[in-house]
Amino acid sequence: MLTVSVVLETIRPYWLKLIIDGAIGQNFSQMTVYLGLFGISTIGGNLVSALGFWLGDKVMVPLAREIRETVFKRVMDLDFAYHVEKSTGSLISAFRRGDGAVFNLYFNINQELFRVLISLLVTLVFLARADLVIAGIMIVMLLINLWLIWWLISKNLKTRSEFNTAEDEVSGVIADSMLNYETVKFFAAENKEKDRLGKKFDVWVDKIWKFTNTFRLMDISIGTVSGAGMMLIMWIAINRVGKGFGASDLVMVAGFITGFYYQFFNLFFRIRDIAKSMTDLEKYLGILENEIKVKDPEKPIKLDKVSGEIEFKNIGFVYPKNKSRVLDRVNLVIKPGEKVAFVGRSGAGKTTITKLLMRFYDPSEGAILIDGVDIKDMKKSDLRGLMGMVPQEPIMFNNSIKFNLAYGKEKATMKEIREAADKANILEFIEKLPKKWETQVGERGIKLSGGQKQRLAIARALLADPKILIFDEATSNLDSESEKKIQTALLRAGKDRTVIIIAHRFSTIRDSDKIIVLSNGNIVETGKHETLIKTEGIYKMLWTLQSKGKLPEVAA
Numbered sequence: 001m002l003t004v005s006v007v008l009e010t011i012r013p014y015w016l017k018l019i020i021d022g023a024i025g026q027n028f029s030q031m032t033v034y035l036g037l038f039g040i041s042t043i044g045g046n047l048v049s050a051l052g053f054w055l056g057d058k059v060m061v062p063l064a065r066e067i068r069e070t071v072f073k074r075v076m077d078l079d080f081a082y083h084v085e086k087s088t089g090s091l092i093s094a095f096r097r098g099d100g101a102v103f104n105l106y107f108n109i110n111q112e113l114f115r116v117l118i119s120l121l122v123t124l125v126f127l128a129r130a131d132l133v134i135a136g137i138m139i140v141m142l143l144i145n146l147w148l149i150w151w152l153i154s155k156n157l158k159t160r161s162e163f164n165t166a167e168d169e170v171s172g173v174i175a176d177s178m179l180n181y182e183t184v185k186f187f188a189a190e191n192k193e194k195d196r197l198g199k200k201f202d203v204w205v206d207k208i209w210k211f212t213n214t215f216r217l218m219d220i221s222i223g224t225v226s227g228a229g230m231m232l233i234m235w236i237a238i239n240r241v242g243k244g245f246g247a248s249d250l251v252m253v254a255g256f257i258t259g260f261y262y263q264f265f266n267l268f269f270r271i272r273d274i275a276k277s278m279t280d281l282e283k284y285l286g287i288l289e290n291e292i293k294v295k296d297p298e299k300p301i302k303l304d305k306v307s308g309e310i311e312f313k314n315i316g317f318v319y320p321k322n323k324s325r326v327l328d329r330v331n332l333v334i335k336p337g338e339k340v341a342f343v344g345r346s347g348a349g350k351t352t353i354t355k356l357l358m359r360f361y362d363p364s365e366g367a368i369l370i371d372g373v374d375i376k377d378m379k380k381s382d383l384r385g386l387m388g389m390v391p392q393e394p395i396m397f398n399n400s401i402k403f404n405l406a407y408g409k410e411k412a413t414m415k416e417i418r419e420a421a422d423k424a425n426i427l428e429f430i431e432k433l434p435k436k437w438e439t440q441v442g443e444r445g446i447k448l449s450g451g452q453k454q455r456l457a458i459a460r461a462l463l464a465d466p467k468i469l470i471f472d473e474a475t476s477n478l479d480s481e482s483e484k485k486i487q488t489a490l491l492r493a494g495k496d497r498t499v500i501i502i503a504h505r506f507s508t509i510r511d512s513d514k515i516i517v518l519s520n521g522n523i524v525e526t527g528k529h530e531t532l533i534k535t536e537g538i539y540k541m542l543w544t545l546q547s548k549g550k551l552p553e554v555a556a
Helices: 002-010 012-024 028-077 080-085 088-130 132-179 181-186 190-240 247-289 350-357 380-385 401-405 414-423 427-432 450-463 480-493 538-547
Strands: 310-318 325-334 339-344 365-370 387-390 468-472 498-502 514-519 522-527
Touching (some): 012 247, 028 088, 088 247, 132 181, 132 190, 132 247, 190 247, 310 350, 325 365, 339 350, 339 538, 401 414, 514 538, 522 538
Parallel strands (some): 339 514
Antiparallel strands (some): 310 325, 310 365, 514 522
16 A cells, blocks of 8 residues: 555656657647646555555554553552652653654654655666666665764764653653642742752753754755765756757656655654654663562462451561661561551651551561461452551542542442541531532642541542551541541441551550550560550650650651
8 A cells, every 4th residue: 555655656757757758749648648647646646645544543543552551551560669769750751752752663664664765766766767877876875875874873862862861850850840839839949949940951951952963964964965966966867868868858857866855855854763763762661671579479369258367477678779677577466356556756667567568568578467368479459459548648639539539449339438428527528519529639639638638538448448447647637626536437447447557646546456666677565555654665755745745746
């Protein structure tokens, strides 16, 4: 299909030659026939070309979607550690360039590059029939330009890679500033952010000039060689006129070399775009090369009936990035239905416990068991499906309240959604909103207050009806009245469930079955609130300081 359209479009100078021959010989019937063939070449070539592009798009669109979904799925599957280290702005920039590169590569390789090569081949065949010397000069010009393309594109690729890095850093600052615009406003730091971006743009400008200047060098080099070759060919053709070389032959040669000139530039642009797209695609598809370190087992065990017993056996953990030991030989059994709180100074390892339990990381030493089964022997999705998590700072999708609340249970009925909202003390608030459940919460839930987001997160966790509930101080942003209602709701929700609380505000853990005090990665105290405040130790000290108002919260 593509070959037919290119041949039809390329041979038009030959039909012009025959039309002129007919005109000179006053053979009007011949002129009419060749004029019709010229029209078929022009109109038919365009129609066949459009059909070829349409058929190509039928392949390209599903392919582009599959690649994008594959890369996106890989990003979602990558470990918690990857997402902690990543730059969202740079990642989005890589996605944007990569998506464009997929389309460009397919278009340039399967359509344009093939089109140019066929056109050049047809041109050389007809020029060789007219004059072998002219065809020879065209081949020499082609070889010189191909060498120039190889040399110039090698320079272009290097500068493109450097420019991509600078572009990612600019995108990173822009995304970072937009996500943290509240902090910018709090400190009236608009100019500071502009200056921070400006420093990245200083590097960006330097890299983009080096990158774009390679294009100017390409234009000058290719254009000079091609222009000089065309002038030489025209000079030879003109001198051939009257020596077995007619005026129609001159017109044909002029038509072919004019088309050749632009086709060669097109070849140059296609190769350049392919090289650029390969550079862009390298980082995009490089995402797939990131290793998933917390892997699912080959033969996973699925718990059919879960009681909720959790056992930490000789757990040690060192964060892979900074190599700091956070937990050291932690041994603990949490019985089914127990409400257990973890407290301690900042950096004691409280939040790390929950990250290990959910397999965001694997322990450096030891094992974690649920109902006697090592969590490494379970699929991550099955494991996390047993748990409901309410973080200290819930992040919401830029979607409706209903979407966010029902996120953990797709087929939840409206009755179940309302019941979860009621238990979390947020139903009345939602029902009073003008758009009620369809109210948009904004990016990261910015349209909601901290307390509203926390109550929505609690409702989301309760709706999923997990066997194990984890609260990273779920009431820290609530007023006293709401806190009391939430504590009552959590008490009801905790029935027949194992509850783990990372405690910052001690008023939320007084009724815990067991309080675990961590210090330097070790369990140093265990007991109920009434027992621990009578014992000289870390818990009594922290409780006393907080009760006197000197320590409003204890950081995780």
